[in-house]
Amino acid sequence: MKNIDIKSNMQTSKFNWLQYASPKIFYPLAGKLIPWCLAGAAILIAYGLYLGLFVAPTDFQQGEGYRIIFVHVPAAWFSMFLYLLMALYAGLGIVLNARLSYMMATAIAPTGAMFTLVALVTGSLWGKPMWGAWWVWDARLTSELILLFLYIGYFSLQAAIDDKSRADKASAVLALVGAINVPIIYFSVKWWNTLHQGASVSLMNAPAMAAVMLKGMLVMAIGFWLYSIAVILIRVRCEILERDSKAAMFRQD
Amino acid sequence: MYKELGTFSVLYCVLARDIRVALRRQSDVAAVFFFFIIAASLFPLGSGADPKLLKAMAPSVLWVTALLSCMLSLSRMYASDHADGTLEQIMLSNQPTVLIVLMKILAHWLLSGLPLVLVAPLIGVQFNLSGAELQTLALSLLMGTLALSLIGSIGAALTLGIRGTGVLIAILVLPLYIPVLVFGAGAVNAVSIGMSANGALSLLGAVLAMALVFSPLASAAALRIALE
Numbered sequence: 001m002k003n004i005d006i007k008s009n010m011q012t013s014k015f016n017w018l019q020y021a022s023p024k025i026f027y028p029l030a031g032k033l034i035p036w037c038l039a040g041a042a043i044l045i046a047y048g049l050y051l052g053l054f055v056a057p058t059d060f061q062q063g064e065g066y067r068i069i070f071v072h073v074p075a076a077w078f079s080m081f082l083y084l085l086m087a088l089y090a091g092l093g094i095v096l097n098a099r100l101s102y103m104m105a106t107a108i109a110p111t112g113a114m115f116t117l118v119a120l121v122t123g124s125l126w127g128k129p130m131w132g133a134w135w136v137w138d139a140r141l142t143s144e145l146i147l148l149f150l151y152i153g154y155f156s157l158q159a160a161i162d163d164k165s166r167a168d169k170a171s172a173v174l175a176l177v178g179a180i181n182v183p184i185i186y187f188s189v190k191w192w193n194t195l196h197q198g199a200s201v202s203l204m205n206a207p208a209m210a211a212v213m214l215k216g217m218l219v220m221a222i223g224f225w226l227y228s229i230a231v232i233l234i235r236v237r238c239e240i241l242e243r244d245s246k247a248a249m250f251r252q253d
Numbered sequence: 254m255y256k257e258l259g260t261f262s263v264l265y266c267v268l269a270r271d272i273r274v275a276l277r278r279q280s281d282v283a284a285v286f287f288f289f290i291i292a293a294s295l296f297p298l299g300s301g302a303d304p305k306l307l308k309a310m311a312p313s314v315l316w317v318t319a320l321l322s323c324m325l326s327l328s329r330m331y332a333s334d335h336a337d338g339t340l341e342q343i344m345l346s347n348q349p350t351v352l353i354v355l356m357k358i359l360a361h362w363l364l365s366g367l368p369l370v371l372v373a374p375l376i377g378v379q380f381n382l383s384g385a386e387l388q389t390l391a392l393s394l395l396m397g398t399l400a401l402s403l404i405g406s407i408g409a410a411l412t413l414g415i416r417g418t419g420v421l422i423a424i425l426v427l428p429l430y431i432p433v434l435v436f437g438a439g440a441v442n443a444v445s446i447g448m449s450a451n452g453a454l455s456l457l458g459a460v461l462a463m464a465l466v467f468s469p470l471a472s473a474a475a476l477r478i479a480l481e
Binding site: 094146149150152153156157160161165166169170173174176177178180181184185187188189191192 | 407411412415416417421424425427428429431432435436439456460463467471474475478479481
């Protein structure tokens, strides 16, 4: 009898997305999503690497060395995308005063910084055979380095403030200021110097590369996306446990 | 009974008070000034005194040194007001916090940015810069140091009352300073290779305009968080 009531209630009342802002509802949902995302990430990254390393043709100019872009380009995409996503959650946290949004922003930062580091390291590995130097001060590599500095600033501020609520809000302001600065920094660095080859993937023009290469990169990107979701959700769950360990939902008795 | 003050007289009071307080502790203001001169003088000692090399290095050396000098004094921007409770009073006043914050930033710039602008051409001469370059250097620093004070104020407000503030501010603020550095030093570099500095100076002006709008807002928000 009770079940039917709830069911009819669900159908008549409008579905409320905001209920997921409550850690109590979010925690088990995240727990259910994590294995699926991890499995999807493993399959897609394996398939993407297979496409990139075995199926894609050797590049006419760059030889086999170019294959590092299958990791490098998606990692660079996600380094920037995750920063903006972090700023978005930080902004949501400030506007809605939702603790879970701050926790999401906190959880996204390490993954974003990791992808930034991966993009920098793979970029430098690619640069050695192509440019003949481990490091070239070209616009995109430099902006990526500055992005890493912005992530480091976010971590440092959060680590320096003992009061969790203040740390959340202060680092949210910093993330938003950083997000406004990301395009300005990118533009200024580009103006300052550009050696890098032009963008080879763009949404506006038809890509100037073989379809299989694009497919490999996109598969890798979706794989990275699923990996990011899984890792971020795991981190948010830890964060909830850490902050709300005394909450009723975790009581054993 | 207290006389009700208008917004402009309150803003003037904040500015005048900040300057008066700073001038009572002149050693703080002088330290930033002399840090700039001493640090800039170290570079030729490290690189050798080849006039051509010095001339090529001058824009970056002077700009980076100016940037570091401005940053050194940031932690003081709100700290003493926070310590003696003035900041709470300011936040409680019925005048817009954003404008009061802007006045405090202006005071910081007048005390730590403007002296650098005035002395920079003198150091530029030591680095073998010529007339047009010195002019551009002074102009770019005039706009740039104000932008540095504006952006730095966000860092100062975010780290208010936190342990180890000095190094933390540097980590937060230095990446945000990069556009100012690029356009400021770029303007001087453009003149020294015989091009017009207008492009870089316009972009520097654009950065300054954006900082003028956003950073008092962000600083005020950060101060509110710090005082919660």
